[in-house]
Amino acid sequence: SPYTVINSPVVILDGNMSKIFKSKIGTNKKFTGDLNEFVTSLEKHGIAPNVSLMNLILSRKDPLECIAVPLLKQYNSSMVLGGALLYRQGKYTGKELDKDQVQMLMLMLEKITGRQKITGNLSRKGEDKNIDYGFSVKKINSKIITHPESGELPKVSIGVSMRINVFKLDESVQTLKPDYVNRMEKELSKHLEEKAAATIETLQKANCDILGIGKEFKAYHPDIWKSLNWRKDFPEMSIEPNFDVQILNTSE
Numbered sequence: 433s434p435y436t437v438i439n440s441p442v443v444i445l446d447g448n449m450s451k452i453f454k455s456k457i458g459t460n461k462k463f464t465g466d467l468n469e470f471v472t473s474l475e476k477h478g479i480a481p482n483v484s485l486m487n488l489i490l491s492r493k494d495p496l497e498c499i500a501v502p503l504l505k506q507y508n509s510s511m512v513l514g515g516a517l518l519y520r521q522g523k524y525t526g527k528e529l530d531k532d533q534v535q536m537l538m539l540m541l542e543k544i545t546g547r548q549k550i551t552g553n554l555s556r557k558g559e560d561k562n563i564d565y566g567f568s569v570k571k572i573n574s575k576i577i578t579h580p581e582s583g584e585l586p587k588v589s590i591g592v593s594m595r596i597n598v599f600k601l602d603e604s605v606q607t608l609k610p611d612y613v614n615r616m617e618k619e620l621s622k623h624l625e626e627k628a629a630a631t632i633e634t635l636q637k638a639n640c641d642i643l644g645i646g647k648e649f650k651a652y653h654p655d656i657w658k659s660l661n662w663r664k665d666f667p668e669m670s671i672e673p674n675f676d677v678q679i680l681n682t683s684e
Contacts, residue, residue: 441471442483446505446514470511474502478543480513480534481642492522496647496662498640500529500537518640527638533631540590540628540643540673542574551600554623565620566600570680576648578656586656587670588645590628597681613682621675628673636667645671 475482480502491497498520505514515530516537529537532552538544546568553562572594579587601608601616635642646666649657 438486439484441475441502442485442488443471443474443502443504444517445511446503467511470504471502474513476545477547478538478545479548480516480538481541481543488519488522491519495521496641496650497521498642500534500640500642502534503528518635518638518642520638520640525638525640527634527640529631529634532627533634536624536628536631537635537642539569539572539594539624540574540592540631542572542592544569544572546570549599552623554619563602563616563619564600565598565602567596567598567679569594569596571595576643576645578649578653580653580656585660585665585669586649586653588672590632590643590671590673591676592624592628592673593676593678595678595680598679601679608679608682610682613679617677617679621677624675624677625673628675632671632673636669636671639663639667641666643671645669 474480481500483499483501487499488501491499498518500516500518502516503514504511506512513531513534515528516534518525518527518529535544535550544550549566549568551564551566553564555562572592574593575591577589577591579589581587598608632643641647641662646657646662649660
């Protein structure tokens, strides 16, 4: 293993541990090796947050430290990512992200790698047919932007700029025309903003600032930080995601 014990990644298995290890998947001689490889791949490909045992222990002493611990579930003869449990200062909040929300979290943290294929479908106003999409991220940048408000809580926006290669987008990828691409870039941006907003809402309900907004205020906006009661104010704050999607593989 590439990890020492204290740096080992922490995951949570959903279900009865004894039943899992007595099941067909658990009695497979390759189970522990396959499980270790799968957990390693979550970190390597930016599929889920990497939480080490050290992270979990130290987070108890830091009032601003929030983490999302990957939740694994048994599916047929293997383990799959089911979501993530939200922890605040080392304690479980009782809230969790589903698998899609974990993906949105990783996008906002700019942790997604090009090897991960992101798929889904988006609905279009006035049309019955949904559009299936699939893309990989070639470049991503995320930035926390603060907007002070006189006498009110500051507003925050999460700006995410993405450069992507699509492999599925309703029409043939080989014949994507610029006009169609421009329209789909706007629709994809809006679609991802809606999914990100739902993810942020869950984080605020859990009072779990995994995005590091509080740390941003404390480090770069100390005057604003001093005016805040963070644990009281974070769930009430306006946090808006803004996505800028650019499709790279277009036909001229």
